[in-house]
Amino acid sequence: MKSIQDALYNWLSIKIVADARPDDLSAQETFAFFQQMLEQDFSVKEVSVTKDEMSYTVSYKIDHQEETKRFPVELIECMYEQIKQEPEKFRNYPSA
Template sequence: MNSIQDALYNWLTIKIVADARPDDHAAIETYELFDQILIKEHGVTDIKIIKDDTFYHLSYLLQDEPKKTRFPIELIDIMYNQIEQEPEKYKNYQKK
């Protein structure tokens, strides 16, 4: 993953889905993958999320240095909203 901004975007997008669908094994595995990318490739730890009316605000440590960023809610929630609108396209398959 090239940029930390992209990695954080992907991590947060799938985290929203995985948190809302705790039985969705694919979402949880994907979240864990992006979590490891943030830790191992970028040195990101201790992510905290605050959601207001417009943004998800993230604070985190980047190699022990405090950082902040934000993402528009509509941009992050797009995957979850799509799943909610068309659940028949996003079936949960059991782990084998």
Template structure:
């Protein structure tokens, strides 16, 4: 079966990273509608395309930890904090993306 018009689905780890990265942006910029929409897009992809359940993320000084259930089993992925936060830093340093959302 060919999905997505012949395109291969995004790898699970890549989708988790993309969801996490844009979720960090949305958490920092809760009025940013684009960040919200993109977070929801990746969340839906994780659920619909990969069957992920119970998705959550935590962070410490070094990394973000994403915990999720897949096929009834708990899984964990770890991502370097600096790498995850790169998108937020890029957005914050670009004046055209720093408009007021209120």
């Protein structure tokens, strides 16, 4: 992934799912993958997320420089909304 914007979008989208479904091993593993990508590929540190009615704001540091990106709520929550609407397609499978 070449863009930090894309990496943050994917990280935040799966974070919403992983936070809502702590027993979903796939969501937890995918979140960890994107977390590692942010840290190793983009040197992102100290990530925080805030939400208002319209958007999520992700604040983070790269080389001690604080930066922010905003994402529309409906875009970020799209994956989780689909899971809620069709839960039979997104079952949790227990770890072995």
